[in-house]
Amino acid sequence: MIYDHIIVKYGELSLKGKNKHHFVNxxxxxxxxxxxxxxxxxxxxxxxxxxxxLHGADHELIVEKLQEIFGxxxxxxxxxxxxxxxxxxxxxxxxxxxxxxxxxxxxxSTKRNYKQYPHDSQELNHxxxxxxxKNSEDITVDVHHPDVEIKVExxxxxxxxxxxxxxxxxxxxxxxxxxxxxxxxxxxxxxxAGYLTMKRGIxxxxxxxxxxxxxxxxxxxxxxDLTQVLTKYGxxxxxxxxxxxxxxxxxxxxIPDNYSMTIMRRYMLRITEKLAAQNDALAIATGxxxxxxxxxxxxxxxxxxxxxxxxxxxxxxxxxxxxxxEISRKIGTYDISIxxxxxxxxxxxxSAPKTKPRREKANRFEQYMEIDTLVEEAxxxxxxxxxxxETETRDNAFEDLF
Amino acid sequence: MIYFDNSATTKPxxxxxxxxxxxxxxxxxxxxxxHRLGGxxxxxxxxxxxxxxxxxRVNPAEIVFTSGGTEANNLxxxxxxLRHQTRGKHLITTEIEHASCYESFRQxxxxxxxVTFLPVDRKGCVSVQDLQNEIRNDTILVSVMHVNNExxxxxxxxxxxxxxxxxxxIFFHVDHVQGIGKVPIQYEQSGIDLCSFSSHxxxxxxxxxxxxxxxxxxxxxxxxGGSQEFKHRAGTENIPGIIAMAKALRLTIEKSKYEMDNLxxxxxxxxxxLSEIEGVFLNTPEDYSAPHIINFSVxxxxxEVLIHALEERGxxxxxxxxxxxxxxxxxxxxxxxxxxxxxxxxxxxxSLSFENTRNEGERFIQILxxxxxxxxxxxxx
Numbered sequence: 001m002i003y004d005h006i007i008v009k010y011g012e013l014s015l016k017g018k019n020k021h022h023f024v025n026x027x028x029x030x031x032x033x034x035x036x037x038x039x040x041x042x043x044x045x046x047x048x049x050x051x052x053x054l055h056g057a058d059h060e061l062i063v064e065k066l067q068e069i070f071g072x073x074x075x076x077x078x079x080x081x082x083x084x085x086x087x088x089x090x091x092x093x094x095x096x097x098x099x100x101x102x103x104x105x106x107x108x109s110t111k112r113n114y115k116q117y118p119h120d121s122q123e124l125n126h127x128x129x130x131x132x133x134k135n136s137e138d139i140t141v142d143v144h145h146p147d148v149e150i151k152v153e154x155x156x157x158x159x160x161x162x163x164x165x166x167x168x169x170x171x172x173x174x175x176x177x178x179x180x181x182x183x184x185x186x187x188x189x190x191x192x193a194g195y196l197t198m199k200r201g202i203x204x205x206x207x208x209x210x211x212x213x214x215x216x217x218x219x220x221x222x223x224x225d226l227t228q229v230l231t232k233y234g235x236x237x238x239x240x241x242x243x244x245x246x247x248x249x250x251x252x253x254x255i256p257d258n259y260s261m262t263i264m265r266r267y268m269l270r271i272t273e274k275l276a277a278q279n280d281a282l283a284i285a286t287g288x289x290x291x292x293x294x295x296x297x298x299x300x301x302x303x304x305x306x307x308x309x310x311x312x313x314x315x316x317x318x319x320x321x322x323x324x325x326e327i328s329r330k331i332g333t334y335d336i337s338i339x340x341x342x343x344x345x346x347x348x349x350x351s352a353p354k355t356k357p358r359r360e361k362a363n364r365f366e367q368y369m370e371i372d373t374l375v376e377e378a379x380x381x382x383x384x385x386x387x388x389x390e391t392e393t394r395d396n397a398f399e400d401l402f
Numbered sequence: 403m404i405y406f407d408n409s410a411t412t413k414p415x416x417x418x419x420x421x422x423x424x425x426x427x428x429x430x431x432x433x434x435x436x437h438r439l440g441g442x443x444x445x446x447x448x449x450x451x452x453x454x455x456x457x458x459r460v461n462p463a464e465i466v467f468t469s470g471g472t473e474a475n476n477l478x479x480x481x482x483x484l485r486h487q488t489r490g491k492h493l494i495t496t497e498i499e500h501a502s503c504y505e506s507f508r509q510x511x512x513x514x515x516x517v518t519f520l521p522v523d524r525k526g527c528v529s530v531q532d533l534q535n536e537i538r539n540d541t542i543l544v545s546v547m548h549v550n551n552e553x554x555x556x557x558x559x560x561x562x563x564x565x566x567x568x569x570x571x572i573f574f575h576v577d578h579v580q581g582i583g584k585v586p587i588q589y590e591q592s593g594i595d596l597c598s599f600s601s602h603x604x605x606x607x608x609x610x611x612x613x614x615x616x617x618x619x620x621x622x623x624x625x626x627g628g629s630q631e632f633k634h635r636a637g638t639e640n641i642p643g644i645i646a647m648a649k650a651l652r653l654t655i656e657k658s659k660y661e662m663d664n665l666x667x668x669x670x671x672x673x674x675x676l677s678e679i680e681g682v683f684l685n686t687p688e689d690y691s692a693p694h695i696i697n698f699s700v701x702x703x704x705x706e707v708l709i710h711a712l713e714e715r716g717x718x719x720x721x722x723x724x725x726x727x728x729x730x731x732x733x734x735x736x737x738x739x740x741x742x743x744x745x746x747x748x749x750x751x752x753s754l755s756f757e758n759t760r761n762e763g764e765r766f767i768q769i770l771x772x773x774x775x776x777x778x779x780x781x782x783x
Contacts, residue, residue, distance in 0.1 A: 060459075100591070102567055218441040335463050341436070398446060401421045402453055402649055 002094050003059045003077045007162070008050040008066065011073025011170065023201075024050075025175035027071040030235065030356045033389075034065050048368040063166050068232045070199050071176075072168030076151075078169040080158050083117065088124075088159050089131035092150050095163050096132060096139075105142035106163075110152040117154050128152060146266045172201030174234055179203040180283040180313060184239075184269060186341070189287030189316055191230060191333040192256045192324050196315035197285045198234045205279055207272045211248055214348075219341040224385070229332050231389040240275055241383045244268075247374050248348050255365050261353040262362055265295055265304045267375065273308045283311040286356065289324065290317050303357045404717045404762045407723070408603075409551050409695055409753035411582060414646075415605045415653055420730045422607055422646040432638055434628065438566045446460070448736055450648035454612065457655050458582075460589055467644050471579040471600030472502035473624070474613040477635065478575045478596040479506040481621030482513055482543045487591075489571065490540030496520045496528045496557075498550055503577055504734075507545075509640040516540075525687035526555035526739045530565055537569060547577035549585055552722050552735040552751060554695025556585055563593035573619065579603055583654040583756075584665075585692050595619050601643065606650030610643030613654045654756070661756040666693045666765050670752060675767040685736060685749060694754040697736075699745045703777050708750060711773045717754050717766055 008031070013023050028043060028050065035041045040055035041062065054062060059077055066075055081091040096106055110124040120125060128150070129141055153160040182194045182204040194204050208223045220241065229238050247267050255263050272284050288296045295304065305312065316324055328334040405413065431439035433447055442706065448462070455462040468474045483493060495507050497519045503778030507517045518536045520528050528546060542681060544566060546557050559576055566574050575596040578587060583604050589597060597614040601607055615621060615634065676682050676698050685697040700708060705721045722733040738744035752766075 104566075216436065216441070217438055218436065218444075221441065232483070332461075398449055401424060401446070401645055402449065402652065 002079050002091065002098065003164075004054050004080055005132075006054065006059065006062060006066065007076040007078055008052060008053040008072055009074045009076070009168070010048065010050075010071065011168070012172065013071055013073075014048055023173055023176050026176050026201075030069055030071070030174055033235065034069060035062065038062060038065075067166065067169055069173075070169050070171035070201065071173035073170060074168050075166040076162045077164040077166075078160050078162035080160055081338055083154065083159055085119070085127060088161070089128055091159075091161050092128050092152065092163075093132050093135050095161050096136070096148060096150055099148045099164050103139065103147045105140055105146045106148045106150055107141055107146040108132070108150045108152060109134050110154065112154045114154045114156045116156075119241065124152065124154070151321070152334065158300065162344070165200045169199070169233070171199035174198055174201060175203055177201035179205065179279070179281045179283045180285045181205050181207050181240075181272050181279070182285040183272060183287070184208050184223055184226065185287070186219060186226065186337065187287065188334065188337040189289060189292075189324055191226045191287075191337060192288035192327045192331070193313075193315050194230050195233060195327065195331050195333075197313055197380075198230070202285075204230075204234060204237065204285065205281060206237060207242060207268075207275055208239060209242050209244040209268060209271075211245045212243075214245065214248070215342055218339070222336055222339050222341060224387070225336045226333055227387050228390070229336065231387050233331070237387045237390055238279070239385045239387060240279075241385065242271055242275075242378050243381045243383075244378065245328050247378060250346060250369060250374060254274065254369055257350040258352055258354045259357060259362060259365055260348065260350050261295055262300060262303055262357040265300075266307045266362065267300070267371075267378075269304060270371070271378050273310055274375060275382065276310060278379075283313055284308070285313040285315070287316055288314045289319055289321070292321065293343045294355045297335060297355050299356040299358070300354075303359050303362050306359050306362070364399045404758075404766055406717065406719045406752045406754060406758070406762075406766065408758075409751065410756040411602045411608070411722055412605045412755050413757070414602070414607055415650055417653065418606050418646040418650040420650045422642045425645045426642040429641060433641065434630070434638070446645055447639055447641065450645050453648045454651055457651050458614070460614055461617060463619055463632065464614055466583045466615050466631045468611045468613055468635060469609055469640070469641060470611040471500075471577070471598055471603070473635075474598035474611050475500065475502040475575075475577055475579075476506050477613055477621065477624050478598060478615075479503060479543065479545055480510065480624060481544045482573045482596070482619075483510050484574065484622040485620055486573070487515070490538075490542045492516045492518070492538050492541040493543045494520065494533065494536055494541060495545045496522060496547070498522050498526060498528075498552075498555075498735045499545070499547055500551055500577060500579065503545055503547070513518045520611070522555075522738050524739055524741075525690060526550050526553040526735065527687070528557055530558055530561040533562060534565055537572070541569070541572050542668060543573045543575060545575040545577070547579075548581040548587055549578075549692040549695070550735060551580045551695075552733060552749070553697050553739070554580075554692040554753075554783065556692055559587060559594070560592045563591070567593050580695070581692065582651075583658045584694050589614060590618070601647035601650060604650055604654040605757075606647040607643050610640050610647050612647075612691055615691075632766075643739050657756045662693065662758075665754060665756055665758075668760055669693050669696060671698055671763050672752060672761065672767065675763075676770075679771065681774070681778075683745060685741070685745070696752045696754075697749055698752075699741075699748045700750065700774060701744045701748050702781070703748060703774065704716070705748050705750050706779065708773065711777060712769065715773065718768055719750055721749060721751065724758070 009329050031043050038057045041057045042053045044051045081087050108125045108129040110121040112121045148163045150163045180202055184190045184206040206227050227237055231237050251260050431445045433442045433444040451462045451465050455465050511517050520532050522528050566572050573595045576594050577595050579600045595616045600611040623634050625636045682698045732747040736749055
């Protein structure tokens with residue numbers, strides 16, 4: 001493989017003003033952490049971009065890793081060569097060949113910062129393009145809509161040639177926008193909500209409600225696996241496992257069936273709000289999507305939301321299920337989410353949950369409950385698990401087997 | 403003992419066998435059971451799936467475990483043909499496929515499919531141009547092996563993939579059973595939709611293998627029942643086999659990184675020595691061939707006789723593919739290359755692994771020389 005470096009383009013980041021360096025440094029740290037396992041690969045800041053020097057590392061692997069990082073708009077694979085025309089021609093040809101079998105048309109665009117170079121840009125476009133044409137089959141020039149644009153930059157010290165661009169993940173660098181608590185159920189939606197929240201540079205901490213023995217270890221494992229996948233995008237993540245059995249039993253005992261789901265969600269919010277305060281998070285994120293289930297109607301959300309005044313981030317609120325599933329496949333959580341285990345929302349699911357609950361009624365039903373005690377006990381007994389981003393997820397107990 | 407029959411099967415790694423034993427004893431629950439023990443086993447399988455996917459650089463959801471290479475090939479070929487027959491009933495393959503592919507196509511012919519068997523040249527290589535000429539509007543599948551199991555010839559997979567790129571309706575299956583660990587392949591870049599693997603060809607246990615099914619490709623299952631393996635293959639998984647296979651694949655891929663040079667040198671050495679023996683003809687082409695297979699003919703000596711004579715001296719080689727070597731007819735593969743009957747019916751295959759040494763190569767040549775000499779004397783009498 002001839003490519004020796006990758007150019008990282010910022011996109012939205014470059015529009016930032018005075019605090020831009022803060023974002024850029026955050027991004028550089030993330031990139032360094034991600035690429036740490038790859039020996040010899042270095043990361044350098046340049047004006048308005050970053051340059052990853054590969055030093056022989058597999059560029060496909062590195063691109064794959066970089067595509068997991070928020071704050072990167074695009075990636076360009078490039079190769080450095082000297083200023084000899086013949087070498088420039090050969091390198092351009094090789095770079096085009098490696099751009100893939102589907103390439104049918106190309107064009108050359110040369111930029112010449114080094115004005116003393118004997119040929120001007122126009123001439124160079126011709127000289128390089130002509131050489132490529134002569135030495136390849138079935139490929140023609142198309143200056144308007146080429147499959148591949150071979151970009152050649154002539155600088156005093158060297159020539160830089162690139163022709164493969166990859167999209168980045170977009171968004172803002174992780175850690176640049178503070179922290180929120182994500183209510184993670186194990187379904188398809190909430191991991192996607194987590195991904196999209198992180199995309200805006202927010203760190204998330206997971207809150208998961210666990211109701212043993214009604215929900216099994218495998219249901220919890222599912223949520224742990226989901227969190228592990230999300231560390232690819234968000235770095236280290238804390239997960240808070242809330243013992244929820246007592247709350248659910250109390251609801252079952254004291255609340256009319258059709259309001260139990262509404263009240264249960266109000267408890268979840270109260271507990272999450274407490275955990276947010278303990279962990280310096282300023283908002284709560286959920287995977288709610290309008291109209292999907294009974295708890296996600298406007299009257300439901302209105303009634304449930306009453307118990308907290310923390311902002312609630314709902315990245316999926318206007319999305320269709322199909323769109324959500326698409327993202328979930330893309331980010332690698334879908335196959336985990338569809339594992340068929342009961343979670344705390346399904347075990348006590350009433351046969352006909354109220355789709356239009358009212359705040360007054362909810363309050364009336366709740367007045368006989370010991371809300372503060374139940375919430376406090378749940379919070380106090382919450383277990384916190386730390387997940388680190390791993391290059392390979394492998395269970396320690398199994399390590400010898402693999 | 404000198405074991406030079408690695409294309410028939412490889413000796414399992416002791417480490418893989420240890421894994422097999424531990425898993426069979428300790429993780430016996432059914433992974434589909436919902437209790438904790440089942441959960442542990444399910445986790446084992448998903449770890450193995452991820453490890454295998456990482457090693458060949460695809461997604462875990464694209465790995466379907468099977469009972470071996472034969473099942474993987476059958477599932478790919480019949481699975482595509484049966485599922486997509488409404489689109490067309492024309493299939494293309496080559497004359498030199500392994501029996502598990504070849505016979506699948508023969509069966510599909512009986513079911514009313516139209517199959518084109520592409521010829522090969524002297525080197526045992528199929529031509530992209532020939533393939534292009536055979537493509538029709540109703541073609542739904544092209545199936546080509548990567549490394550031929552008898553000759554070691556490497557087929558132009560990337561070129562075929564490039565051609566098929568222009569025919570998005572045609573599925574592309576590659577039988578990679580002989581190539582894995584020895585001749586790398588880029589699945590996505592080569593436009594491969596399905597790719598078969600067998601554990602016992604890379605020092606794993608027998609009775610297990612897997613099929614890569616590119617995400618989005620739909621198949622008819624061969625085995626119906628439960629919803630295991632993304633509904634592509636019903637039946638309780640062969641857990642110890644799968645986990646041991648994942649380990650064997652990791653060890654093989656690791657070895658291939660630093661043992662490849664030795665293997666290539668050993669092959670070159672044996673080739674060179676064989677080419678200097680009078681009455682020995684090399685059938686494996688010098689270029690476009692895998693680093694572990696050398697096929698040669700000794701006309702005038704029946705291969706079976708030669709194999710037994712070598713065996714007496716502790717050297718194990720074979721004739722053609724083990725799967726068809728019990729039938730006495732000439733090699734279908736060598737016949738396809740156009741060699742005359744005498745050469746095609748006197749072929750011997752030496753197949754190496756990363757475990758073989760230069761020393762074994764030298765001893766083999768010496769023993770072979772003596773054996774040929776003896777046999778020729780006997781035959782003259």
